[in-house]
Structure formats: C-alpha cells, structure tokens
Amino acid sequence: MSEVFAVWIAAILTLMVYSYLLADNPLYRLAQHLFVGSSVGYAVVVVVHNVLRPWLFAPLLEDATANWPYFLPLLLGLLLLTKARGSSAWLGNSSLAFLFGVGAALAIGGALLGSFLPQIQASWVSVLPGSAGGGPAAANNILLALGTIGTLSYFYFTMGVRKGPGSGFVRVSSTVGRWVLLITFGAIFGNRVMAYVSLLIERIYFLLGDWLGLVG
Amino acid sequence: MRRIGRAVSVGLRRSLPMAMAMAIGSLMLLDFFFDEAHINALGGFFLESTVIIVAFALLLGLLNVLTVHLRRIIKREGGWIYSIALVSIALIVIIAGIPGPESAGVTWIFDHIQFPLQAATFSLLAFFVATAAYRGLRVRSLEALAFVLTAVIVLIGQVPVGRYLGEFVPALKDWILNVPSTAGVRGIIIGVALGTIATGVRVLMGFDRPYTSERDSTQ
C-alpha cells in the first residue's frame, strides 16, 4: 500500500515539474522549492554524518589527547562559520587561506601531472604509418596534432600578433583552430541532446512503467 | 597600545592568512611531487583537515540558504509561501536524519521526493533543447553549416538508426568524436591547465589573496 502511495507521490511531483512546458505556474514553483529544500536538508545530513563524524568527531571523541592535531581543523572550521556575519568575517580569513593554499597546490600539481604533460605527450605520438599502426591512424595523428595547435593558437593569439615574423602562420593556424572548435562545439551539442533525451526516456519509463504499469 | 592592537589586527586579518596559505601550499606542493615520510605524514594530515574545513564551508552555504528563506518568510517578501515549503521540508529532512543518512525517513524522502523532482527537472531540458535546435540551428553561414552538420552526424551516428542508414554513419561519428572534437578539447584542456597553474602559482606566491575581503586587502 505504501509502495503505491510512494509511486503516486513521485508521479505527481514529476507531472508538477512537467507542467512548466505549458507555462510557468505555481505548481512548478512549489515543486522547485520542495526540490531545493530537500536537497539542502539531505546535503546537511550527509555532510555531518559522512564527513564530519568519521573524519573529525570520531578521532576527537575517541582519544582527544592522542589526536590533538584534529583541534586545528575544528578551530579553522568554526572560524569559517563566522563568515556568516560581515562584521566578524575577518576571523575566517585564515581558514580560507588554508583552503586556498592547499587547493592551489593540488591544482598546480594535478594540472601539471594529470592534464598538461600527458596531453602534450599525447600529441607527440608517432606520425609514421609504421609505428602508428597503419596509414589512417598516422593521418589521424597528424590531424589531431594540427587541430590541437590550431585550437591553442586560436585562443592565445586572437589578440595581437598581427605583424611580425610568423604572423602568417599564426593566422592560418588560428583559422584552422576556429574550424576545429566549430566541429567540437557541434559534437558537444549533439552529445548534450543525447544526454537529455536519455534522461527523458528514463522518466517516461518511470511514468509508464512504475506508475501506470503499461510496460513491464 | 593602540598601535600594537592595530598591528595585531592587521596581522590577523592579512599577514597570518597569507603566511598560512603560502607555507601550507608550499608544503602540499612538495608532498605532491616528492615521497618522503615526514612530508607525507604532514601532507596527509593537511588533506584530512582540508576535507573537514570544506565540510564546514558546505554547511555554511547550506545554512545560508535556509536563513535567506527564513528571512523571506519573516518579512513576507515576494514568494514567501514557497519559502515555507522549502524551509519545512529541509527541517524535516534534517531532523529525520539525526540518526544518519540511511535512516528510513531520509531515504524515503530522497527516493520519492528529491529523486523524482530532480530527475524531472533535468529531463525537461530535452524539450527545450529540441525547440532551441529548431529555432537556432539555421544554416546562415559556412560556419553554421559545419556546426549543424556535425551535430546532425553525431545525433544520427550515436543511435542504432545510424547504422541502419549505412555503415559509414557510425564510422563518421567515431571519426568526428575521436579526431577533430578531441583535438579541440585537448587544446582547451591544455589552455585551462596552463591557466590553473598560473593562478595557483599566483596564490602560492601571495600575489593573489582571494581569502581576504576587499577591506583587508587594501591595507
């Protein structure tokens, strides 16, 4: 019985959201506020129980003297909460500084080791048919490398470098980059449509299957 | 006396945070690239602390949403009735979640209220993207032709219908996704990585101080 009730609640809420297709209406706005409210509440519960409890409270409650270093994140975290009020906001500067310091360091290391170097290495692959594994593969490698260089020059040289040595090359590669980016954005758009259609299909399966029982 | 007080105040507001960011950031950078027992231990501890402090930051943001809507209810500002719904359901979830996120009440609300609402909201986008495609994908120029053609090939090539139309369709879709699209995104990734490294170095060297407010940074 409660199962049916639950399914009906879910179906009604889904239809309330779909009413937006007709026009913006109070049912839709109510549904949106319910969504935001429940996600805020759920996030609070998860953060407190999944992060703060095992990572902070557990060590401190277990053995406060042995785990004394954990008082530092506790202090910094509480100081961060002072950011809620403008007058005392400066107390939280140190906490933010901590976050930014760690974040910046990890971002630098990650971007360098995880994105920059490997992607540059990826472009540095063989363009010889022999080692690339066939003519088409080698051609694709060449196109990949040229496309990457073109994209970079499009972003970095849209301003400046109009005259001087090499400007003709820059202009050509910028144009190449522009066309490569057009194709890229077309592919991104096509993929995006595919994603949204998949989400729609899943909801329709729910409405037709779980709710109305028309499909098995 | 006053001068000492002022110096301490400035120190707490600006210098201490900056020193902290630079010192801890440098240590984490060393931890990232080098493998040494003491650095590893310190780095591990700072990682855990970061997770905890970010959790506090998330809490701050979430509670801020609630206070904004509470204020709207108290002052009877526009749409305050909806704010009542928002705050009530949030409080219900928080109270029901005192035992934990796997408690019955929280899971029921999540499965039958939050999940359908969020899934339906994002599935609406399919309709909007279709009307946008109808209205916006007009071939006004050669560039538009390239964009529209690519989108159409990807759309048809991703589904089995494409193969039905011809073997070349999925092959073309694969080529588009693997060569030009990858080249473009690779360029974007490299550019973004460079920007990230530059910004990170600026923060670590103290040129950028995003953790101070406007008032503090001008002193």
Add this chain to the structure above:
Amino acid sequence: MCDTPHPAGITECTQCGARLLPLGVSPSEVPLEPLRPAEQSTPSREDEGAVVEESDLGEGEIGEDVGVAEKVGDGTGPPWLRKLEATPVGGLAEEAAGAEKLERGELPDWLELPPDFDEMLSEAALIADEEGVAAAQIPPWLEALRPEPEEGVEEPAQAAGPTEAAGLLRGIRGTLGIEPILAISRRSVPVEPVAPSTAAQERAELFGAVVREPARPGVMIAQRRRVETLAASSARWMMYLILAAAAVVPILLGSRWSETNMTVTGGTTAMYEAIEGLPQGAVVLVSHDYDPGVAGEMIPQARVVLNHLLERGAQVISVSLTPEGARLSRRVLDEVGASHGYAEGEGYQTLGYVVGVEAGPRAVVEALATAGWSDLVGGAEDIALIVEFAGAPEYLRLWLEQVQGPYGIPMVAGVSATADPFARPYYRNEASRQLMGLMTGLVGAAEYELLSGEAGPALAGMDSQSVVHVAIVLLILVGNVAYFGGRLRGRKSG
C-alpha cells in the same frame, strides 16, 4: 551664407542675396557696392532715394577712411605710409568687381609686393642706424645683477631652417612654412545635381506612405500580438508533442529492434575488456559522482558494470564525490549484491561521501592506507582499478589529476554524454594511457549490456532514443527549410 556654389565673377548670391567676394579678398577691404542694375532699372521715387542713400552711406564710410588717410598724409610719415595714401581707394572697388579668375597658387594683385619693397626696407634700416639710439645708462647695482654666463648653456643658436627667400619675411630664418592648403586659393567647381536611385525613391515613397497613415488604435496591436504569441506557443507545444510521442510510442510498443542493430564503440569494448581482465579478488575503487539529475544515464551504467565486477569476483570499495551519489550507489549496490547472493555489506564496502574538491579523492586514497578505513587495502598500490562514474567533467578531471596521474592506478570511466567530449582526450591518449576505457551515456550502457549478454533497461530504451534523435534531426531540417523558404520568398518579392 547659403553655401550655393557660383561661377567666379558673380558678385551677388542668386539664392539669398548675400555679397560674394572672390576668394582671397577680405570683406572689410571691399566697400559696399552700389545696388544691382535690376533694382536700379525700375526706379521709383523711394528707390532712387534709397539708392542714393545706400551709395551715400558707402561713399560716406570710404570718405571717412580717406579722410583719415589724408589727415595723416602730411608727408611726415614713413615712405610706405605715404605710398598707401597715394593709392586711390575708390579704385579698389572696381578692382574687386572686375576680379579675374585666379589661377591656383596665384596671389591677388594687392598681396603682391611693390617692386621697390627691398629699397624701402634698406632705407628703414639706414634710418635706424643713422638716428643712433643712445646707449642706456645702467647703474652699477644693476650691472652687478647681470647673470654670469653659465658654462654649458649655449647661446640660442641661429634659428634652424632655411632662410625665407621671398615675401615679407625675407631674410629671416626659422619661420614657419606656409601651409599649402591655406595658401592655395580654391576654385569653385559646379556640383552636378544628384538624382535619387529608383530604390531610394521607392523607399522614400514608402516612408511617406507610412507617415501619412493614420495611427492604429492600441487594441488592434495588442490583439495581433496575442495572436502571434499564441501562434508561437502552439508551434512550441506541437514540437513538445512530437517529441513526447517519439519517446513514448516505441516504449509502449515494446520494440526491440535496436538490440539487433547496435554497434559497440571502441571505448565501451575497452572498458569491458579491462574489467574482464581483472584477477579474482582484485580490489576495485568505484566512485559514483553523479546526482539524480543525470541518474537516468548513470544508474543503468552503474548497474551493468557493478554486475560485471561482482561476477569477476572483485572486491568493490564504493565512494562518492556528491552527497546524492552515496545514496544512489547504495541502492544499486544493494540490488546487484542481492542478485549475486551477497548479504548487505558483504563483498563490497561503502565509504560514503567525500567532499568534491581536489583534496577529496586524494584524501580517500591516502586514507585507505591508514588503518581503520578499509581492511581490503593497505594503500594505493593495492588498488587494481578505479572505475569512475562521472556525471560532470570536473569529477572525472579530479580523479585523473589527483589520483590517476600521481599514483598511476589504471582507470576506466563511464560518463554522462555531456561529459564525453571532455573525457575523450584522456581516453585517446596513446602515450600515457590515462583512461583505459570510456563508456558514454545510456547508449554506452546499452552497448555494455550487449557485451555482457544481459539485456537490461538501457537496451530497452534504445529504440525510443533512436526515434527521438530522428525527430530532432527532422525538426532541424524543417527549421532550415522554413528559413531558406522565407529567404527565397523575401528575395523574390524584394
């Protein structure tokens, strides 16, 4: 005053009656002319009087000037003044009236220097020398104030530049040259009348017609706008209806056509093989980084992959970078685990939610090494594979940059279709294999189901996906046809 061009020689403007002077003549030096012959030819008593008065005035002014000149001209002034007195003033008017058309660069007569100008200059110099100005008596205290000539301070050198060769400033250096544009007198050129083109004529007539139209009452405009909005809305609703029908009908019909016609992309195959190649009991870290918004794509992916993993006997450690992901993954895990005979929590472990910043994945991997987090692993090196389900590109990037790069753990990913383009460069990296396999969206899940041999909800949705894609492509085509049709029609009529 009215800027109407006239040929040279005309002294009065035909449009507004203003006095016309040849270019190069200052108005103050030309006396008022006697009236036009036209007026003089129809004399009436008053007109004659007016004529007489006009000329009286003019001559009166000139008379005064002449008078002034005559007063001074007693023979005591410098020679150039005496010469001016001698020039008949009245003659100037005739000269102005009969001015010849000037050639380009030519100066009028009165600007020309008299031939004996040099003589006059030297005379003036001689006179100055002869008269001999007496040296002034400078008192000694003033002498003492005279500044010492400083070293290094140069006397103002002779002015640079060539010596003026002609004109009043002859012999002087450092003068500014005459700007040619000022010195060149311009000829007036008759302007051709411009006839408006037929297109401009038509547009002018249209403009005139619109302006002459009486104003329409606002009600009619509002009505028309409401009709237009309704038309636009109904077009929109029609499109929504087409889309909904395209999605619903294949599901209702339960067609399974796609199962026989699916192609499997290389990325999905690679992912399947990576998991297939895992040894028994391998520890796999699975990260569910999605929210209910993209769950429609990701849950089918998670379900089929977890099924495969548990089939291979892998030990799964589940974690999530989003709060909702923990709950969603738990649902899937429990469901799949139950189908494999595991009791809840057996054979797999959930670590729950970790904050979705750079520190999160890194902290998870480092925490795995410390005691109390997991009995399954002693550290990062014990993890055989990372399986990442990314609802958005940034989660994938976090895992790649913070864990896969530094620790070198093999990684495969299932991504939402929106994130696929951003994940491809990492998959297509032959140099350093960052991603060993890549699965995209609901279609990828369907492909994986095909490879696993277990048809599931993903495959069932493929027909609907195909029809909707075709519908959208047709919408794009129709939109373009309408657009080009409108343009052609516009060009034909316009």
